[in-house]
Amino acid sequence: MFKTLVVDDERLARAELKRLLSPYPRISIEAEASTAEQALELMQQQAFDLVFLDIQMPGLSGLQLASQIQQNCRFVFCTAFDQYALDAFELNALDYLLKPVAPERLERTIQKLEQQQASGQQHSYLPEQHGILLKFGEISRIKRLNEIQRFESIGNHTAVYCEDGKSFLHSSLSRVEMRLNPQQFFKVSRSDIVRIDAIRQIEPGLAAGTMIAVLQDGSAVEVSRRQVQQLKQLFNAWG
Structure with missing residues (x-):
């Protein structure tokens, strides 16, 4: 069974999609939401395997919601x-359907979903060119992972730093970490993850046994005692 969430600000659109999905017994519609914010709350309360979502909605868009969907959930x-x-x-x-959704087109989507499961295909680490939709002021931009220098935990959110400034993801740092390739990103402390090739130099920290990682943009991030040796080892080619 694929536990499914339907997200659309139009009630009739949700009803129509549920009708189109009714012939597929493996698609179990567990919940529906009229906004991305409501969908995020639902996803924090329970796990879904599949999310159908609209793009243009009041508040957060479907694109912004998709960037925060957990690792093993297709959308x-x-x-x-x-x-x-x-x-x-x-x-x-997984797919992109145009409204009004044609039944035969939806069937191809379900086939693709089942083929992925049959082949054991799972989401792995995100590639360097993977795009994340971030908001800077009134402008939303898609930034590639290789453009992001640092992720910082702030409460239940994660701050993202790149050349355009600082933005936020409505996701915890631990969830972000799950999608990041450890060959490209390093967790320097409980609250910070930095892109390895963004580290320009390493300096002694204020507290004994700590270090400071200085990034390409000149910002300084503290490296915890337990991570110092691992960080040094990353740049030690000869053991």
């Missing part, structure tokens, strides 16, 4: 607009 966009398709697949969407 499909259902929208009346075709101009977001590239952005959707950059976010690793």
